[in-house]
Amino acid sequence: MQCCKTVRAAEPSDLDEVFGIEVESFDEPYPRWYFDLLYGLSGGEYFLVSESADGRITGYIVGIPLSGNVCHIASMAVSRECRRKKVGTVLLQSFMELCSSNGYSSFVLEVNTYNYPAQSLYISNMFRPMMFVPNYYGQGKHALVMALVGEQPCCLQPSD
Numbered sequence: 001m002q003c004c005k006t007v008r009a010a011e012p013s014d015l016d017e018v019f020g021i022e023v024e025s026f027d028e029p030y031p032r033w034y035f036d037l038l039y040g041l042s043g044g045e046y047f048l049v050s051e052s053a054d055g056r057i058t059g060y061i062v063g064i065p066l067s068g069n070v071c072h073i074a075s076m077a078v079s080r081e082c083r084r085k086k087v088g089t090v091l092l093q094s095f096m097e098l099c100s101s102n103g104y105s106s107f108v109l110e111v112n113t114y115n116y117p118a119q120s121l122y123i124s125n126m127f128r129p130m131m132f133v134p135n136y137y138g139q140g141k142h143a144l145v146m147a148l149v150g151e152q153p154c155c156l157q158p159s160d
């Protein structure tokens, strides 16, 4: 299967398929309604999906712009059958390009300390571990905050 024919902005009608990927990807998936909320919070704009050649949703990434130049990546996942085919890389890089074109040059996210595949993906895209958050996902389930810090918002004016 050609897993990533295109990456495009998500539509509300994609969210059931997105939720299907969420359910197969996480032990404790977000509830379906949370994707409606994320869609609203992201303005629809910061919610991308990958689509296969036969029109199936194969992955998603959603983020929320914060103040300054920072965008928080709220969730991403790729369907099991399409993993290790660079779909995650394409989604992440497409998302960062979209954000950068709108002035967001820094990115932050949380990832389970045991989620080595996701950490590897982020590290290979220049994210770095910043902070350990104990019990972030529940008792004994810790998170690593990872970030890619881009250009700082400006600052000093030249004095004359």
Ligand SMILES: CC(C)(COP(=O)(O)OP(=O)(O)OC[C@H]1O[C@@H](n2cnc3c(N)ncnc32)[C@H](O)[C@@H]1OP(=O)(O)O)[C@@H](O)C(=O)NCCC(=O)NCCS
Pocket (backbone or CB within 6 Å): 025, 026, 075, 076, 077, 078, 079, 082, 083, 084, 085, 086, 087, 088, 089, 090, 110, 111, 112, 115, 116, 117, 118, 120, 121, 122, 124
């Ligand atoms: C994490 C995830 C999105 C990666 O998507 P993907 O499409 O498989 O990733 P890619 O094919 O683009 O992989 C890019 C790089 O990430 C790393 N990587 C991805 N999966 C990996 C794995 N299972 N083991 C080790 N490294 C892995 C590798 O460095 C890989 O490059 P390589 O294939 O050239 O070695 C996917 O595994 C997934 O959906 N996991 C479940 C949900 C999840 O954990 N989401 C992130 C929450 S923070």
